[in-house]
Amino acid sequence: MRIPRHLAIIMDGNGRWAEQRGLPRIIGHQRGVETVQTIVEESCCLGIEYLTLYAFSSENWGRPRDEVNALMDLLGRYLKNELETMCRQGIRLNVIGENTRLPGGVRRILEDTIEETASNRRMVLTLALSYGARDEILRAAINLAGQVRDGRIALEEIDESAFGRRLDTGNLPDPDLLIRTSGEMRISNFLLWQLAYTELVFTDTLWPEFGTDQLHAALEEYGGRQRRFGLTPAQVEKKVRNSGEGRH
Numbered sequence: 001m002r003i004p005r006h007l008a009i010i011m012d013g014n015g016r017w018a019e020q021r022g023l024p025r026i027i028g029h030q031r032g033v034e035t036v037q038t039i040v041e042e043s044c045c046l047g048i049e050y051l052t053l054y055a056f057s058s059e060n061w062g063r064p065r066d067e068v069n070a071l072m073d074l075l076g077r078y079l080k081n082e083l084e085t086m087c088r089q090g091i092r093l094n095v096i097g098e099n100t101r102l103p104g105g106v107r108r109i110l111e112d113t114i115e116e117t118a119s120n121r122r123m124v125l126t127l128a129l130s131y132g133a134r135d136e137i138l139r140a141a142i143n144l145a146g147q148v149r150d151g152r153i154a155l156e157e158i159d160e161s162a163f164g165r166r167l168d169t170g171n172l173p174d175p176d177l178l179i180r181t182s183g184e185m186r187i188s189n190f191l192l193w194q195l196a197y198t199e200l201v202f203t204d205t206l207w208p209e210f211g212t213d214q215l216h217a218a219l220e221e222y223g224g225r226q227r228r229f230g231l232t233p234a235q236v237e238k239k240v241r242n243s244g245e246g247r248h
């Protein structure tokens, strides 16, 4: 199986999973957390180096207050429960998004977990929280404009790499594979800059029912794709032969 170096996931369908069973939406989110635990552990075992999960979007603040509070509560509890596992498995926590909007208690747990997992080296788990890609791009643009105004960077020095470094994902490679669950075929303001050449896999499975089998199926689909980055198939095959990738 070809393993992506960076896997990103839009975890969708918790609410529908609960509603289909006549349960409150929050039960769907609770089951969603169990899926997070399974997928984090399996990704780590498979040798994925970067796993990025869309856990709460900028737009999710508009959901009913009870649901927002319940999600924040679940997040805090998840982080407290998982600290030991993260350290045992060598997982480093990272966060992207407009985190100043998060409740103080959750922010503190996040900061503690980031600090306590900082030396772990096996996999970087990035949670996108209060995250919106347009907001992220805008913040990077404002940052650059300020540096140009202050004479700290010349206009001519601004290229894709200089811009990319100012995004929240500045220290992460671009995702190789994006999975979105629940049958929706949208990007929904997630990693708009970083997904330029990412392979996309959509599955009808709702997030609470997404397990290791579904992850493996998505990886199989990814393995069958030829990533061309704008080149022709012949050019790509030549590149692969020259890099020796074909011999493995």
Ligand code: FPP
Pocket: 011, 012, 013, 014, 015, 016, 017, 029, 030, 032, 033, 036, 053, 054, 055, 056, 057, 060, 071, 074, 075, 078, 127, 207
């Ligand atoms: C989408 O389902 C999911 C979310 C908005 C939040 C995802 C959150 C979790 C899986 C739990 C908390 C996360 C962590 C990392 C502990 P939806 O509610 O949009 O489902 P619907 O589209 O069926 O309504």
